[in-house]
Each structure stands twice: as C-alpha cells, then as structure tokens.
Amino acid sequence: MIAWDVWAAFLGYAVPMIASPGPGNTLLATAGGRYGLRGSLPFWIGFEAGNAVLCALYGLSLGGTLHEYPQLHAILKWGGAVYLLYLAWGFFRASAAPAGQQDAGKRLGLLDGFICVALNPKIHSMIIVMFSQFLVPEARLTSQVAQLSAAFVVLGLFCHFPWIYGGQVVLGRFTSARALRIQALVFGSAMLAVAAYVALS
Numbered sequence: 001m002i003a004w005d006v007w008a009a010f011l012g013y014a015v016p017m018i019a020s021p022g023p024g025n026t027l028l029a030t031a032g033g034r035y036g037l038r039g040s041l042p043f044w045i046g047f048e049a050g051n052a053v054l055c056a057l058y059g060l061s062l063g064g065t066l067h068e069y070p071q072l073h074a075i076l077k078w079g080g081a082v083y084l085l086y087l088a089w090g091f092f093r094a095s096a097a098p099a100g101q102q103d104a105g106k107r108l109g110l111l112d113g114f115i116c117v118a119l120n121p122k123i124h125s126m127i128i129v130m131f132s133q134f135l136v137p138e139a140r141l142t143s144q145v146a147q148l149s150a151a152f153v154v155l156g157l158f159c160h161f162p163w164i165y166g167g168q169v170v171l172g173r174f175t176s177a178r179a180l181r182i183q184a185l186v187f188g189s190a191m192l193a194v195a196a197y198v199a200l201s
Helices: 004-019 023-059 064-068 071-095 110-118 121-134 141-171 177-200
Strands: none
Touching (some): 004 121, 004 141, 023 110, 023 121, 023 177, 071 177
C-alpha cells in the first residue's frame, strides 16, 4: 500500500497537471460544446482508456524506451500536430456545410479519444514524471503501478468533466445554423492554434 504522504504529494502533482489547459482539455471542451455531454461520452471514454494504457506501459518500465530514443518524442509531437490538423479540417468542412447540416460531420469517437492521448506529448511527459517521482523501489512494482494508474484515471474523470460540461454549457446555448457554423470555424481555428503550439513547443 502506498503511504499517505506519497498520496498527498501525488494529488498535489496530478490534479493541477490533469486539470490545466492543454491540447487534450481543449479537445474535451470542444467535444462538449459541439456534441454535449452525452454525445462526448465515446470520446471521453477513449481519452481515459488511453490514459490507462499509457500508465500501464510507462509504469511497467516500457516507457524507458522514450528516454533511450528521444527521437520518438519528435514523432509523437509531429504526429499529434498532424492529427490536430485533421480535426481542424473536419471542423472547417462542417462550417462550410449547408444550413441545417452542420452536425452531419463525423463525431469524435472512442478511437479519436485514444489517439488524442497517444499523440499528446504533454500526457506522456506527465505520466513519466508521475512514475519517476512516486514509485518506491522497495515496494512491489505491479501493485504501485495499479494503484497510481487507477488514481490517475479516476482523477482524470473528475478533472476532465468540468471541461466537457463547461463546453456544453457555454456553447450549447448557441444552436442556430449560423451559430453552429461559427462554432465550427472557432473550433477549427482552435485546433490549428493547438497544432501550432504542439509543433513549436
């Protein structure tokens, strides 16, 4: 069992990191604004599943590969930027759709959520730091990895919900054809801005 003082330090690290703005939370807010809480569930589930898989991989030491081969970080970075450009293109296409058909485009689904996490360098870095700081060498590795991974995913559920719900509350009030077209343009532009941030960071 992980000691309480370690859990306190873990919470002090994980909550601000998970809740802070970044490419993932931007996409979660975008999904909430575009599809509502219920319509965003597949994307959200895929997002948290991606977090769980990365925790298992890094926690069981497979993440050492990223330290050995730093060029993999560049692949993740550029892959993430390309994926964000793909999402931006989808939003721009929806903004050009005829009136009343703005929702006809493909929704962000389970696989999109998983890919968003897999190609997000911020999340990779966050999980690597988490395990490097909070694993105790003397204790059983698998037990610690399971506990920290479960805590990380549960915190993700609590910290990501406000982003999705906030997107729904703020943007869900604007449902006319013109408002939906403007939303699609704004979301597409946000994806372009996030892609630029990822590429230049």
